[in-house]
Amino acid sequence: MSATLEILEAGPGLSVQDLGRPGLAAQGLSRGGALDPLALFEAAALLARPAPEAAIEMPGLGGLFRVSAATRIALTGAPMRAARDGVPLAWHAAHLLSPGETLRIGPVEAGTTGYLSFGGGIATTPWMGSRSTHLAAGIGALLRPGDQLPLGDDTPRPARRIRPEARFAGGEIRVLPGPQTDLFSDAQRAAFAAAPFTRGSRSNRQAMQLQTGAEPLWFRASGGMASEPIQAGDIQITGDGTPYVLLAECQTIGGYPRIGSVHPADMAKLAQAGAGAPLHFRWSEIPEALPATPEALLNRLRGAVSALVRDPADIADLLSYQLISGVTAGDDLELSD
Amino acid sequence: MTRSAPAPDRPRLLPLGLDGFLMRFSEGFGEAANRAAQAAGELARSLPGVTEVVPALASTLVRFDPARTPRAPLEAALRDLLASRDWLDLPPAAPTRRWHVPVSFDAADAPSLAQVAALTERTETALVQDILDSATRVLAIGFAPGQPYLGLLPEVWDFPRQTSLMQVPQGALVAAIRQLVLFANASPTGWLQIGRTAFRPFQPEAETPMPLATGDEIRFARASAAELAACETTPMGGARLEIL
Numbered sequence: 001m002s003a004t005l006e007i008l009e010a011g012p013g014l015s016v017q018d019l020g021r022p023g024l025a026a027q028g029l030s031r032g033g034a035l036d037p038l039a040l041f042e043a044a045a046l047l048a049r050p051a052p053e054a055a056i057e058m059p060g061l062g063g064l065f066r067v068s069a070a071t072r073i074a075l076t077g078a079p080m081r082a083a084r085d086g087v088p089l090a091w092h093a094a095h096l097l098s099p100g101e102t103l104r105i106g107p108v109e110a111g112t113t114g115y116l117s118f119g120g121g122i123a124t125t126p127w128m129g130s131r132s133t134h135l136a137a138g139i140g141a142l143l144r145p146g147d148q149l150p151l152g153d154d155t156p157r158p159a160r161r162i163r164p165e166a167r168f169a170g171g172e173i174r175v176l177p178g179p180q181t182d183l184f185s186d187a188q189r190a191a192f193a194a195a196p197f198t199r200g201s202r203s204n205r206q207a208m209q210l211q212t213g214a215e216p217l218w219f220r221a222s223g224g225m226a227s228e229p230i231q232a233g234d235i236q237i238t239g240d241g242t243p244y245v246l247l248a249e250c251q252t253i254g255g256y257p258r259i260g261s262v263h264p265a266d267m268a269k270l271a272q273a274g275a276g277a278p279l280h281f282r283w284s285e286i287p288e289a290l291p292a293t294p295e296a297l298l299n300r301l302r303g304a305v306s307a308l309v310r311d312p313a314d315i316a317d318l319l320s321y322q323l324i325s326g327v328t329a330g331d332d333l334e335l336s337d
Numbered sequence: 338m339t340r341s342a343p344a345p346d347r348p349r350l351l352p353l354g355l356d357g358f359l360m361r362f363s364e365g366f367g368e369a370a371n372r373a374a375q376a377a378g379e380l381a382r383s384l385p386g387v388t389e390v391v392p393a394l395a396s397t398l399v400r401f402d403p404a405r406t407p408r409a410p411l412e413a414a415l416r417d418l419l420a421s422r423d424w425l426d427l428p429p430a431a432p433t434r435r436w437h438v439p440v441s442f443d444a445a446d447a448p449s450l451a452q453v454a455a456l457t458e459r460t461e462t463a464l465v466q467d468i469l470d471s472a473t474r475v476l477a478i479g480f481a482p483g484q485p486y487l488g489l490l491p492e493v494w495d496f497p498r499q500t501s502l503m504q505v506p507q508g509a510l511v512a513a514i515r516q517l518v519l520f521a522n523a524s525p526t527g528w529l530q531i532g533r534t535a536f537r538p539f540q541p542e543a544e545t546p547m548p549l550a551t552g553d554e555i556r557f558a559r560a561s562a563a564e565l566a567a568c569e570t571t572p573m574g575g576a577r578l579e580i581l
Contacts, residue, residue, distance in 0.1 A: 025391040025398070027547035028521075028539075029482040128546065137482045138522060139541060179351035179359040179396075226366040227479075229391045229398035233354055253393050253479030261354045286352055286408070293404040 002123065003069035003151040007143055008102070011061030014143040015133040016122055017115075018054035024128065025252045031232065032134040032248050035059075035113050035205065035271040038165060039077030041294070043117035045301035046074040046094040046160050051294070053121035054131040056143065058114045062105025063143075065116070070098045071154040072119030078111025078168055078272055093161040093308050094119075111168030111272035112199075120152025136206050136249040159308040162301065167269040170198075170277030174263035174284035178234060181260050183220055189283065191217035192243070192259055197279040200242070206251070207236070207244040208270065210279070216241025220257045230254040233262040235281075245270060265291070348373070348419045350412065355403045358415055361396040362424055366514075368489060370395035371476050373424035375552055384414050392551050393477045394486065432474065432554035432581060438519075438536050439560035439568060439575040440468070440510055446533035446562060449503070453512060453529050456496045464531065467491055468510075468557050473517060475553045481521040483538035483547035487555055488516040498527035505530045508537070508574065510557075532557075535565050535574025543572060 007014075019040065020033020034040050040052035047053075055074075062080050072094050075082055079091040082105045089095055089103075091114075097103055108114060124131050133140030143149075181189070191214070200209030219241035230236070234246045236256040245262055246254075262270055263284055273279050292300070351359045360377055363370035371394055378390045378397040386406030391398040401411055442450065442465050454461050473487040490512065498513040502525040505511060509520040511528035518528055521539040534557075540546050549555075560568070560575070568575030 023389050024482075024547075025389065025400075026478065026551065027482060028478045028480065028484050029547070127541065137539070176354065177352065179353055179361065224365050226363065226370075226395040227393060227477075228361070228396045229353070229359065229393045229479075231354060231357065231398070251480050252391065253477060264355055286355060290407065291355060291404050296404075 003067050003071050005149040006066045007147045009064035010143050010145050013059040015057050016054050017057040017132045020132050021128050021130040028252050030250050032132045036077050036268045038268045039115040042076040042162050043074035045305050046162050047119050055115040055117040060108050065103040067097050073097050074117040077115040078113050079109045080114040081106035092164045095159050096156050112274050118151050119154030123150040123152045160305050161308040163304040167272045170273040170279045173266045173281050175260040175281045178261045180258045184259050188218040193281050205249040207246050210243040227253045227255040234258045357398050357400045363395040366394050369425045372427045386411050435554040435579040437556050437577045440532040440534045440557045441560050441562045441565040442532045443562040447531050449529035450531045457493045473555045475551050484521040485549050490515045508534045535568040536576040537572040540572040
């Protein structure tokens with residue numbers, strides 16, 4: 001029998017996300033998918049899956065979860081406070097969750113968006129090749145308390161942890177020149193790269209607002225330009241000079257001038273920059289070298305996975321573990337390495 | 338062949354991210370550039386390594402997989418494609434598909450028709466006749482899934498989008514800048530609503546969720562609000578596709 005995930009409590013923005021639906025922009029649908037796809041690759045590495053799977057995306061706040069059959073879970077992306085039956089669980093790690101236990105995921109501790117993945121994946125019915133909820137297009141819906149999601153079968157294995165790629169505190173973001181970069185003067189481009197930014201409050205899955213105390217010398221009116229194809233990563237300069245970086249659920253055609261595009265390898269760092277994290281942009285060139293294939297990325301991340309060894313001092317219910325012998329629930333394999 | 342046209346109308350090939358090139362045929366909108374965007378996009382689709390072609394109003398995005406396809410050979414092939422002919426000299430192509438879409442112009446379905454009449458100094462009757470007489474084409478699909486930009490309407494329809502936004506319902510037919518948009522979802526907009534259809538440009542449950550394609554011809558047929566109500570039960574909303 002396959003497992004069911006029961007959502008007892010849900011933060012305000014929980015949704016099912018995989019890598020999205022490429023190939024439909026000509027029909028007006030942007031790719032969508034996880035804001036931090038790297039977190040899904042990390043989960044696949046932790047769970048020894050052949051490819052990234054759909055996960056629950058949790059912007060800021062998690063929820064309370066229960067499963068009907070034992071399944072491994074992976075906690076990746078922005079670190080959040082997590083506990084199984086009240087006992088803290090390490091983030092950037094995979095654990096076992098058994099029926100009867102509750103998994104509580106609290107507020108984010110750094111970054112913006114955490115991910116909850118399952119050893120057998122989420123088994124909802126795909127639409128156009130993806131399980132991703134696309135809120136802007138009205139595909140799927142936010143998860144709510146009382147929702148139940150089917151999970152794929154899973155085989156319990158020892159708990160694992162992964163060294164995450166650092167991306168939860170902002171920093172430097174590379175910008176590639178795009179089709180409208182030459183509408184902006186050298187001075188405007190330099191001003192943009194010199195300004196300090198942080199995430200603005202008008203941010204969602206469609207776009208991230210960039211706020212700054214600097215004067216928006218990079219403003220340029222759109223005057224007369226026909227709307228052109230746009231995609232995630234493009235930096236739009238809106239009518240008052242406020243830049244917005246387009247994200248997974250952006251529209252497919254847009255008319256605001258775009259000063260450049262965020263390097264795809266820096267999108268996770270951008271999306272994971274929380275309200276106070278400093279961001280600045282550096283002009284970059286399109287590299288000659290081919291970027292890694294998804295398979296190569298997953299292989300590299302598998303090398304960052306190791307056994308999870310818990311410090312017994314952190315275990316509140318140490319005496320309840322059968323440390324010596326006997327049939328166990330399986331998850332105390334965390335102690336066995 | 339070398340064009341002597343002014344710089345803004347010389348096709349350009351520009352980078353868009355690590356996985357795309359933009360073929361731009363004009364900075365502003367023009368029917369010739371729109372035809373070029375569609376025709377060149379069709380040819381780009383068959384180039385080795387191309388994974389997706391996204392035609393817009395006067396430009397086309399060509400995507401590839403940068404992890405598997407080196408960009409230099411594709412860039413060269415696209416430059417050759419752009420240099421292979423005068424793209425802005427294409428005659429209008431005959432449509433291969435024609436949609437017949439019932440539309441209601443009854444007062445409640447055309448809340449801004451009077452405003453358009455004032456803007457264009459024409460009667461509402463004449464404006465409605467313009468719509469019924471126009472063989473509009475899908476110039477691009479975007480903003481929302483399946484949502485078409487249609488045009489071009491007669492020059493008198495060349496009024497700007499309004500700066501104050503109005504809420505329009507799903508199926509709203511709205512006008513500005515000689516174009517029509519048929520809204521896939523209820524939305525605030527600066528375009529002016531001059532009619533309403535029961536046709537859904539985005540039908541998530543259907544086998545073909547986004548039924549319209551760039552280049553399709555759309556003909557509107559007048560329906561009363563009551564007739565339209567009878568069409569509301571199906572997502573096609575009484576629309577009929579004719580294969581030409």
